[in-house]
Amino acid sequence: MMDTTSYEPPGRKLCGLDIGTGASCIYPLLGTAQRPWCFVATDIDEKSLEYAKTNIELNHMEALIRLLKRKPDDPLIPLDAEGIHSIDFVMMNPPFYASEEDMLSSAKKKARPPMSACTGAPVEMVCEGGEVAHVGRLLRESLVLRDRIQWYTSMLGKVTSLDALVEKLHEHGIDNYAVTEFVQGNKTRRWAVGWSFGSMRPADHVARGMKASFWKKLLPPAVSTELLVLPATEPVDPVVSRIKEVVGALELMSWTWEPDAARGLGRTRENVWSRAWRRKRSRAHPGEKQNEAGARTAASESEACRLGFEITIVVRTSETRVSLHWREGHDAHIFESLGGFLQGKLKDFRRNL
Numbered sequence: 001m002m003d004t005t006s007y008e009p010p011g012r013k014l015c016g017l018d019i020g021t022g023a024s025c026i027y028p029l030l031g032t033a034q035r036p037w038c039f040v041a042t043d044i045d046e047k048s049l050e051y052a053k054t055n056i057e058l059n060h061m062e063a064l065i066r067l068l069k070r071k072p073d074d075p076l077i078p079l080d081a082e083g084i085h086s087i088d089f090v091m092m093n094p095p096f097y098a099s100e101e102d103m104l105s106s107a108k109k110k111a112r113p114p115m116s117a118c119t120g121a122p123v124e125m126v127c128e129g130g131e132v133a134h135v136g137r138l139l140r141e142s143l144v145l146r147d148r149i150q151w152y153t154s155m156l157g158k159v160t161s162l163d164a165l166v167e168k169l170h171e172h173g174i175d176n177y178a179v180t181e182f183v184q185g186n187k188t189r190r191w192a193v194g195w196s197f198g199s200m201r202p203a204d205h206v207a208r209g210m211k212a213s214f215w216k217k218l219l220p221p222a223v224s225t226e227l228l229v230l231p232a233t234e235p236v237d238p239v240v241s242r243i244k245e246v247v248g249a250l251e252l253m254s255w256t257w258e259p260d261a262a263r264g265l266g267r268t269r270e271n272v273w274s275r276a277w278r279r280k281r282s283r284a285h286p287g288e289k290q291n292e293a294g295a296r297t298a299a300s301e302s303e304a305c306r307l308g309f310e311i312t313i314v315v316r317t318s319e320t321r322v323s324l325h326w327r328e329g330h331d332a333h334i335f336e337s338l339g340g341f342l343q344g345k346l347k348d349f350r351r352n353l
Helices: 026-034 046-058 100-108 130-148 159-171 213-218 237-248 275-284 332-351
Strands: 014-019 037-043 065-069 087-092 149-156 177-184 188-195 224-231 254-258 263-268 307-315 319-328
Touching (some): 026 046, 037 046, 046 065, 087 130, 130 149, 159 177, 159 213, 224 332, 237 254, 237 263, 237 307, 237 319, 237 332, 307 332
Parallel strands (some): 014 037, 014 087, 037 065, 087 149
Antiparallel strands (some): 149 188, 177 188, 224 319, 254 263, 263 307, 307 319
16 A cells, blocks of 8 residues: 555655554564554553563564553544654554444354454454444544545455445545455455545555455546557557657656656646647647647646656566556546547557558
8 A cells, every 4th residue: 555655666664553553563563574664553451552562572673663552532543642743554453343242143153263263352352333433433533634644544344344434435525545355264354444635546456456346336446547558579669659759748747757667657737638728728828839849848846736647568478568557646537538548649659550
């Protein structure tokens, strides 16, 4: 998630918040051991925090993981209480069940080997309203904090909970979100949901991590589209030149082509490839001279970016694929419009070869 929602390369330093870290403090320990990350980890249970402190010390992670004792009625995200301005991501593994009776009833319905049984204490497994209520509480706090946190995420024990929470995201107009499924062995499944008020879009393999067609309604808009497929015998250089020519002529905020990576990155304020935009521009700037690239000088970088995109060329033994990826923005229509424009330009180019 975090690797694909930044223009920076993977491996940047991040700070996360683990809500309800538990006695093992496992997620902060894994995160700090495998990545250049630090964590704030909270819990409401004193005994769990004591064990978590011991585990942190045994792994020599005291400088990277900070434990916080919270009360049940405290905000889940303690930014203001602790004088923290922002955190990169929040993660949570909430209590699955609304009551102990709900937990026991669920266990009776499953024929599971002992190793896959839920072994958490009631404080870890049960809360009023179950996981939908708990994650709903996180959602309400996020509506206030908004982009002080880049990504809010939570694991879920029931796919029905995922359905309910995605509906809540839609109700609040949150269009930048991700859903995925975790499969453990042959039977155990868990799900996760994440959302952001920022404009950086996660890659499809992250945001659309549920393959079954009947879950299609839960998925966010796709962020990748195929522009062109070439046979392996066809040269790539003419296609690269055409992409650079077409995109370079647009009045973008920025456009760079990285030859070693065979990709281009661009950002735009408007759909500057559309006929409507060209008509509007000609009325606003009659007789204006263009530069050699066919574009006038870009306006101030302070203007908002509506679409950040990436064009990639992947060469395989059997074929070459040219793809467009939506990296930034909230408007799916402008991404789809750019995809249609580039597909048309590349197909016309191939026909004229």
